[in-house]
Amino acid sequence: MPNQAKTARGLPAEALELVAARFRVLGEPNRLRLISALEQGEKNVSELVAETELTQANVSRHLQTLTEAGLLGRRKEGLNVFYFIADESLFKLCDLVCSRLQKELAAKAASLKG
Amino acid sequence: MPNQAKTARGLPAEALELVAARFRVLGEPNRLRLISALEQGEKNVSELVAETELTQANVSRHLQTLTEAGLLGRRKEGLNVFYFIADESLFKLCDLVCSRLQKELAAKAASLKG
DNA sequence: CAATAATATGAGCATATACTCATACAAGAA
DNA sequence: TTCTTGTATGAGTATATGCTCATATTATTG
Numbered sequence: 001m002p003n004q005a006k007t008a009r010g011l012p013a014e015a016l017e018l019v020a021a022r023f024r025v026l027g028e029p030n031r032l033r034l035i036s037a038l039e040q041g042e043k044n045v046s047e048l049v050a051e052t053e054l055t056q057a058n059v060s061r062h063l064q065t066l067t068e069a070g071l072l073g074r075r076k077e078g079l080n081v082f083y084f085i086a087d088e089s090l091f092k093l094c095d096l097v098c099s100r101l102q103k104e105l106a107a108k109a110a111s112l113k114g
Numbered sequence: 115m116p117n118q119a120k121t122a123r124g125l126p127a128e129a130l131e132l133v134a135a136r137f138r139v140l141g142e143p144n145r146l147r148l149i150s151a152l153e154q155g156e157k158n159v160s161e162l163v164a165e166t167e168l169t170q171a172n173v174s175r176h177l178q179t180l181t182e183a184g185l186l187g188r189r190k191e192g193l194n195v196f197y198f199i200a201d202e203s204l205f206k207l208c209d210l211v212c213s214r215l216q217k218e219l220a221a222k223a224a225s226l227k228g
Numbered sequence: 229c230a231a232t233a234a235t236a237t238g239a240g241c242a243t244a245t246a247c248t249c250a251t252a253c254a255a256g257a258a
Numbered sequence: 259t260t261c262t263t264g265t266a267t268g269a270g271t272a273t274a275t276g277c278t279c280a281t282a283t284t285a286t287t288g
Contacts, residue, residue: 016143026141029130032134036125055238056236061236080235080237081234081235089211096206097205098133101133159266161261192256194263232286233285235273235284241276246269253264
């Protein structure tokens with residue numbers, strides 16, 4: 001196969017577990033909201049709490065999950081902690097899913113019209 | 115602007131819920147194994163059960179989840195039901211995650227060597 | 229030092245979901 | 259029809275995880 005490259009082909013179950021874990025981190029809407037909020041640039045926890053209207057504890061936990069997964073980075077500045085996107089492939093991932101979903105919804109809408 | 119949950123790129127929280135749901139479907143290692151098995155082409159449930167060594171009930175449920183998400187397609191042929199990849203963007207998604215994980219693991223390995 | 233502010237975390241609850249067992253359903257064969 | 263095979267599903271259990279409350283931790287200020 002000429003185009004074997006880096007697809008999931010032949011990946012052992014152990015590797016798929018890692019891939020699944022990465023997808024699982026992205027499978028939480030509030031985490032996506034946090035990522036989305038950070039597209040504009042780094043923000044501290046308080047700003048993210050205000051923007052998302054989630055509790056501080058909840059935001060903190062989600063940020064920890066995202067940081068441990070390597071998706072976000074952390075920077076302390078005095079009392080504040082600033083978080084920022086550390087994995088630029090996030091945007092490609094979301095774009096892929098979004099465009100796919102749009103395609104599916106468009107097809108569904110068309111089928112409803114006959 | 116009204117008090118709306120803010121997200122960048124003009125994606126409302128409602129849309130992010132759909133995106134998250136799609137990621138969640140991919141966040142299960144056995145589902146990734148099924149997808150991986152189908153890269154070679156369509157297979158019926160029995161073949162997938164043999165290949166993954168999961169129970170038939172479990173495989174059937176995962177296939178249902180993947181099909182309802184639009185990732186797989188279904189084709190009945192007599193007693194057999196064949197499943198196949200219906201969303202080619204799956205490969206790009208996995209490619210992105212895999213290459214990113216490889217990069218992270220390589221960096222971690224290098225840091226362990228000092 | 230104590231007080232304050234920003235963030236993190238332990239504990240407990242609630243929900244979601246992956247799994248299994250048993251059984252139901254579907255489609256061909258006898 | 260009945261029997262057999264392949265697949266789907268209802269029910270129950272176990273575990274994972276998202277959430278909140280309260281408290282702990284960290285860093286700054288007085």
